[in-house]
Amino acid sequence: MAEVLVEARTCPVTGLRVVKHAENLIKVNAVFAVLALLFGTIGAILIALTRWEAIHLLPTDLFYRMLTFHGMNMLVFWIVFFEGAGLVFASTIVLNARQVAPKLGYLAVILMILGFLLTNFIILTGDVNETAVMFTAYVPLKAHPLFYLGYILFAVGALIMCILFFLNVYNAKREGTYEGPVPLFTYGIAAAAVIAVFTLVHGALALGSAFLWSLGIIEVVDASLYRLLFWGFGHPAQQINLAAMVSVWYLLSYFTVGGVTPSEKVSRTAFLLYVLFINAGSAHHLLVDPGFGAPWKIFNTSYVIYMAVLASLIHCFAIPASAEIGQRKRGFNKGLFTWLIKAPWSNPAFSAFFISLVIFGFIGGASGVIMGVEQINMKLHNTLGVPGHFHGTVAAGTSLAFMGLAYYVVPLIFRREWLSKFWARIQPFLFGGGLFLMAVSMNTLGRLGIPRRVWETSALVVPYKELLQATLGIGAVVAFLGALVFILHTVLTIIFGKRVEGKPKFPEVVQVSNPDEKTSTPGTIVLAIIFFLYLAIMYTINWYWLSRVWEVR
């Protein structure tokens, strides 16, 4: 194969070849990801301090406007921009390959930026009746046409990014820059990209029809059909995050402690299970809807006999095991937990990785499995338990894992030394700790019947409501500080940080001399059993609570 000439440099740490066009795309995506995170964070603190009704900060219409603003920027823009960077990285640099059709790549990112700006502009400046429609924009609650258009432009841009990912991988094979099975990280990101394609197609169908309806071109959009299509987008969109986050966990365990998965075969099978079964989880949002029968609900909500949960349980073992193997090989081999206690907790990439893993499992994952039970969902649908669940998964899980990765992206891609080790080190603890407190409060309030997406709840008399709202608010303030530290530190470092000469000083990348060697993982076995028992107890308690409510069928 003839070598295609492309501008590139060699990374002094990983030895990977960094192609110019790929690097540029990663940088643009990363910058807009952080901008979206800033927007989302501002929205977050405003709405959290309103839900803490002792403070009750915002007036009604601003609250609902900010809730929409927060949801869009966090659930869609921050995460998908970051994943855009991940798609480029996994398909070019990791495979020693070039970015195919770089102009199409720039077009994709421009579409995403246009969508991002347009949607935010209309949410902030439009008539509140047409723009405070939430992330879900359920028809027949009609949004401004530009709201849908921004959403659609962004989705189309993201879809092109996915297609470019596949073209890059194909091209790497064709040009022979990469032979044999792809690395696990790229494999996981490929799973995310496959999920992204069918996710975005659903999004286009739901939002495209709502867009035409808002323009008056079509007369009516069936509300139930919209819900089905929207959640074909909205739920798998978070499963893209799941697959991307798990891939990032594997990557971070390798960078921070030289971790390797105990079994490539098992880990990859788990990713395959995600691709095959995860979109069935769209049914989680339709469990107490009219128009879908119990067999449909049970089959789908269980991800077809819990096949996607099985995948997550596999990762739940393989990822801590991967870190344990790395640590034991580095000499922290004594007893059950020396590897964990002596882990590099002062490396923010490690702490972000491990904290996000634990909160994702215990708060996000466990609450998700429980809430996804067809019957138990009657007690949780549209309560604060729902955002309680996904702040455990998407915020403390995905966002924190991505922040952990950013601690490497800045020195390795932007080539800047971090300004402050201190702030980098405490940031994951602030963000993770705050979200933990907040998500636990929300999950509890939800189980007591407090709804989500509501400005005030004075009519509801619930035990410990004031206390739990206060812990929710305090957790939110701490998490807000954690996010703000991350954003300011990143932006200031990129602008004022010292240029990296050779290898960056911080954070450390562990060099592995014997990557194929594996050790046993007794500590992980204990951790996994603790998690299993915890899940079993929570699951049983929630069934008990359900059995206390009125009879209904």
Add this chain to the structure above:
Amino acid sequence: MAINKPNEVYWEEKVGFSEKAWVLLSIVACIVMFMVMVAWAIAGKQNPPNEAYRVSIPSFAERAEAFIEKYKVDEENGIPVVEAPEDEDSYLIARMFYFSPVLILKQNQTYRIRVSSLDVQHGLSIQPVNMNFQVVPGYEYVLTIKPTEKGEFLIVCNEYCGLAHHVMKGKIIVK
């Protein structure tokens, strides 16, 4: 190893005992959780209702109004109070920004309550017993429900439906 090429024959590498055992345990848990859900759907007493119909909004409104007219016993803050009949279906209207009527039910009596919306989507959330259902315009959801405790129960809307969403309330009285 996450960014390095795996062993070319990784598919033939042996899986460690503990990981194998964990995967097996997980598979068992998955099957058990699935079976529990199926069993509860067959024998459990709390299941999301399965009965629903597509309706036009005017047709639902007309039937609901006729029902209210027939069984109205009182009025509370402009909302009719209705004593639900035992041998006939009851109706509950959700609309911006109230539920109507106030339903009076008897403890341990089974009722069929037809719920729908006259405008946008709403959430029917019965508190403090905490049971939640989606109300979708164009679809009539039939809740076959048996209140097992006495008292006044609040209905709040828990699907965002507009700027006055948080004032949207209703009531069920169980005697």
